[in-house]
Amino acid sequence: MRVCVVGTGYVGLTTGVSLAFLGHDVTCVDLDQAKVDLLSAGQSPIYEPHMDSLLADSAERLRFTTDYGAAVPEAEVVFIAVQTPSLPDGNPDLRYLRSAAESVGAHIGEGFTVVVNKSTVPIGSSNWVDSILRESFERTHERRSNGEFSVASNPEFLRQGAAIKDTLYPDRVVVGSDNPRSLDVLNRLYRSLLNQTFTPPTYLPRPAELGAVPMVSTDLASAELIKYAANAFLALKISFANEIGQLAGRVGADITQVTRGIGLDTRIGPRFLQPGIGWGGSCFGKDTAALIATAADYHLEMPIVGAAREVNQLQRRLVVDRLLDELRILKGRRIGLLGLAFKPDTDDMRDAPALDIARMLLDRGARISLHDPVAADRFRREQPDLVQYLADDVETVFDDSDAVVLVTEWAEYLDLDWGKLAGLMRSPVILDGRHILDPEKLGRFGYRYLAVTSTR
Numbered sequence: 001m002r003v004c005v006v007g008t009g010y011v012g013l014t015t016g017v018s019l020a021f022l023g024h025d026v027t028c029v030d031l032d033q034a035k036v037d038l039l040s041a042g043q044s045p046i047y048e049p050h051m052d053s054l055l056a057d058s059a060e061r062l063r064f065t066t067d068y069g070a071a072v073p074e075a076e077v078v079f080i081a082v083q084t085p086s087l088p089d090g091n092p093d094l095r096y097l098r099s100a101a102e103s104v105g106a107h108i109g110e111g112f113t114v115v116v117n118k119s120t121v122p123i124g125s126s127n128w129v130d131s132i133l134r135e136s137f138e139r140t141h142e143r144r145s146n147g148e149f150s151v152a153s154n155p156e157f158l159r160q161g162a163a164i165k166d167t168l169y170p171d172r173v174v175v176g177s178d179n180p181r182s183l184d185v186l187n188r189l190y191r192s193l194l195n196q197t198f199t200p201p202t203y204l205p206r207p208a209e210l211g212a213v214p215m216v217s218t219d220l221a222s223a224e225l226i227k228y229a230a231n232a233f234l235a236l237k238i239s240f241a242n243e244i245g246q247l248a249g250r251v252g253a254d255i256t257q258v259t260r261g262i263g264l265d266t267r268i269g270p271r272f273l274q275p276g277i278g279w280g281g282s283c284f285g286k287d288t289a290a291l292i293a294t295a296a297d298y299h300l301e302m303p304i305v306g307a308a309r310e311v312n313q314l315q316r317r318l319v320v321d322r323l324l325d326e327l328r329i330l331k332g333r334r335i336g337l338l339g340l341a342f343k344p345d346t347d348d349m350r351d352a353p354a355l356d357i358a359r360m361l362l363d364r365g366a367r368i369s370l371h372d373p374v375a376a377d378r379f380r381r382e383q384p385d386l387v388q389y390l391a392d393d394v395e396t397v398f399d400d401s402d403a404v405v406l407v408t409e410w411a412e413y414l415d416l417d418w419g420k421l422a423g424l425m426r427s428p429v430i431l432d433g434r435h436i437l438d439p440e441k442l443g444r445f446g447y448r449y450l451a452v453t454s455t456r
Contacts (some may be wrong), residue, residue, distance in 0.1 A: 001024050001025070001076050001077060001188065001189055002024070002025050002074050002075050002076050002077075003016070003019050003024045003025065003026045003027070003075060003076070003077045003078075003079070003189070004026075004027050004028075004029060004071040004072050004075035004077070004078045004079070005019075005026060005027070005028045005029070005078075005079045005081060005118075006028075006029045006030075006068075006078065006079065006080045006081060006082060006100045006103075006104065007028075007029075007030060007080065007081040007082040007083070007096075007100070007119070008028050008030040008032075008035060008036075008039060008045070008064070009046070009081065009082075009083060010046060010048070010158070010160060010163060010282075010348070011081045011118055011119070011156050011158065011163075012028065012030075012079070012081030012082070012118065013028070013039075013044070013045075013046065013048075013051070014048065014051075014158060014163045014164060014167055015079055015081060015118060015156070015167065016028040016062065016079075017051065017054050017055055017058050017062065017164075018054070018164060018167040018168060019189070020058035020061040020062040021054055021057055021058045021168075021198075021201070022192050022193060022198050023061065023192070023198070024061065024189070025061050026058075026061060026062050026063070027062075027063045027064070027065060027070065027071035027075070028062070028063070028064045028065070028071075029064075029065055029066065029067070029068055029071045029072075030064065030066065031066055032066075033066055036064045036065060036066055039055070039064040040063075040064045042055055042056060042059065043055075046346075046347065046348075047345075047346060047347040047374050047375075047378075048160070048161070048163055048164065048345075048346065049161065049162070049164070049345055050164045050165075050201070050203055050204050051164065053201065053203050054164055054201065057201060068103045068104065068106070068107045069107050071107075072103075072104055072107035072108060072109070072113075073107055073108070073109030073110075074109060075109075075113060076111070076112070076113060076114065076185065077113070077114045077116060077185060077186070077189055078104055078108075078113060078114070078115045078116065079116045079118045079154070080097065080100045080101065080104065080115065080116065080117055080118060080119055080129070081118040081119055082096040082097055082099075082100050082119050083096055083119070084096065084097060084119050084120055084121060084286075085282075085286070086285070086286045086289050086290070089293060090289035090290060090292055090293035091122065091289075091290060091293045091294075092120070092121065092122060092286070092290050094121065094122075094125070094128075097117075097119055097121060097125070097129065098132060101115075101129045101132040101133055101136070102132055102135075102136045103136075104133060104136075105132060105133035105134070105135070105136030105137040105140070105149075106136045106137070106139075106140040107140075108133070108137055108148055108149050110148075111148070112147065112148065112149070112150070112181065112185075113148060113149040113150075114149070114150055114151075114152055114177075114182045114185045114186060115129070115133060115149055115150070115151050115152070116151075116152045116153070116154045116186070117129060117151065117152070117153045117154070117224075118154055118155070118156060120155065120156075120227055120228075120283070120286070120287060120290075121153075121224065122224070122290055122293075122294050123221050123224045123225050123228070123294055124221065124224070125224065126151045126152070126153050126176070126220040126221075126224065127151075127220065129151055130151040133145075133149060133151065137149070150177065150179040150181065150182040151177070151182075151220070152175060152176060152177040152179075152182045152183075152186060152220075153174075153175070153176035153177070153220050153223035153224050154173070154174065154175050154176075154186065154223070155174055155223060155224070155226060155227035156227075157170065157171065157172075157174075157227075157230060160281060160343065160345070160346040160348055161343055161344060161345025161346045162345070164204060165204060168193065168198075168200065168201075168204065168206075169196075169206060169207055169210055169213075170193075170213055171213075172213065172214045172215070172216055173190055173193070173194065173213060173214070173215045173216070174215075174216045174218070174223050174226050174227070175187075175215060175216070175217050175218070175223065176217075176218045176219055176220045176221070176222055176223025176224065176226075177217075177219075177220060177223075178219055178220055183217050187215065187217075190215065193213060194212060194213045194214075194215055195212055195213075196210060196211070196212060196213065227287070228287050228290065228291045228294075229291075231283055231284055231287040231288070232284075232287065232288050232291050232305050232308070234272045234284065235279060235284040235287075235288050235305075235308050235309075235312070236304065236305070236308045237271075237272040237273055238272050238273075238274070238278060238279050238284075238308075238312070239278070239279075239307070239308035239309075239311035239312050240273075240308075240311075241255075241259050241272075241273045241274060241275045242275050242276070242278060242311055242312070242314075242315050242453055243311050244258060244259075244275075245258075245275040245452075245453025246318075246453060248453065249453060255275045255435065255451075255453050256275070256435050259273040259274065259275060274434070274435065275435055275452075275453040276315070276433050276434040276435055276452060276453065277315050277316060277319060277353045277357075277407060277433040277434065277452055278311075278312040278313075278315035278316065278353060279312055279342075280342030280343070280350070280351040280352045280353050281342040281343065281348060281350055281351055281352075282348065282350040282351065284312075285309070285312075285351045286351075288305050288308065288309055289309070291305055292305055292306060292309075315353070315452065315453075316353050316356045316357055316360070317360065318452050318453075319353075319357050319360075319405060319431065319433060319452055320357065320360045320361060320364065322431055322450055322452055323335065323361075323403055323405070323431060324364075326403065326429055326431075326448070326450060327402055327403060327427075327429070330361065330364040330365060330366045331364060331365030331366065332365060332366070332367065333366050333367065333402040333403070334366070334367045334368075334369065334400055334401045334402050334426070335361050335366050335367070335368050335369075335401065335402065335403050335404070335405065336368070336369045336370075336371070336391075336397035336398060336401045336403070336404040336405065337354055337357065337358060337368060337369070337370050337371070337397070337404075337405050337407050338371055338372075338394070338397060338404060338405065338406045338407060338408065338410075338413050339354055339371075339372055339406065339407040339408020339409070339410055339413065340352060340354045340355070340370060340371075340372035340375045340376070340379050340407070340408065341354075341372055341374065341375040341408050342354075342408070343408065344408055344409055344410045344411065345374075346374075346375075347372075347374050347375040347377075347378045348375075348378075349375055349378065349379060349382060349383070353407060353433075354370070354372075354407040354408065355383065355386070357405070357407065358370060358386060358389070359386075368389045369389060369391045369396060369397045369399075369401065370386065370389050370390050370391060370397070371390070371391045371393070371394055371396070371397045372408065372410075373410055373412045374410075376390060394413075394416060394421070395421070395424060398421040398422075398424040398425050399424045399425075400424070400425070400426050401424075401425050401426060402425075402426050402427050402429065403427070403429035403430070403431060404425070404429070404430050404431070405430075405431040405433055406430065406431070406432050406433050406434060406436070406437060407433050407434075408434075409434040409436045414436065414437070418441070418442060418445050418447070419445045422445045422446050422447055427448070428445070428446050428447045428448060429447065429448045429450065430442055430447045430448070430449055430450065431450045431451070431452065432449065432450065432451050432452070433452050435451055435453070437449070439451075
């Protein structure tokens, strides 16, 4: 099929490249000429495992442009995957979505086009987008629309660092539309993915246990709410594990064993029960805020979701509190932070815990040293006020430090020469923000091991 994807961020680029790999003819539109040039040369502007390989494998069926006129008129399906950042009141900023919808409406060609909201948008936004498309279409074509297009919602459930895997081998595909014809088109678009009949890439084989992928076909509002509800529930699980972790520390329990014990309950499951510094990134914070804001529009409160957000912010402050408990004084102390990206296998630092922790330490007069194996270049562009604290290597983070905090659980950090690094420190204190290091092993090297959710 002929597909257009508007926006080449994490969601748009992953969607476009994956659909091209599945055999569709895809054109991606982005107004950033530098990004288009980079992608046209086969280089990804973001760090995502396997993206460069998939770009190469899909090159014959994949194009990039800044021109809506070169992409929209011939497309059978147009995905809008632009950013929707949070406003101060928690509502998403929809100006990029409006602009994209206006441009798509002005360029819709002959035949039937399904315009798909791939961006995470408030409930009811698909109806709003439909009105924008119609106004733009009628203004440009100087006639009323007559079934040339229909709007659908197809929310994404991608984990950064595993976005391509989640796209090719999803748990489910959710499609919302009030037009049966749109559902038929999208079912045809995803057929090889739903049936798993495509040849998988050699570098990302199909999971052995994966069978046919279920498609959830529903109305527009339900599809939009599914996205928000899923992310809010995952955020709740993480914050719940962290809240129980604080109690575990007080009563002398091992939170890692506690979460393992409850995670083996099939009604609960182990995923997203890992205690630690908490969640960051562009999804959970933004989506929980939007869910609360939407509920407020209908005079509803969401105290459970609000509590999850409060607990998550508390975890970042607890890192500083734990260091203060251990070192007594932070002013003049040298503290190293390992990891800047909000999670491993991505260079994304949106709402990254490391940034908040670094600034809180600076506010208390500490000297800091920062390191990340992948996100350093992006950090230099996006955080100019903190660049002076960026270290080129791990040894610099440990050198003469009073404590080192593991913030992002990059695989490289798990395999460090901990014995050698302990000798570089002024006091060998390690604060494990992700409960992923081996306390006994570190103890043999002379470290004082701390965990953010335990006071033992």
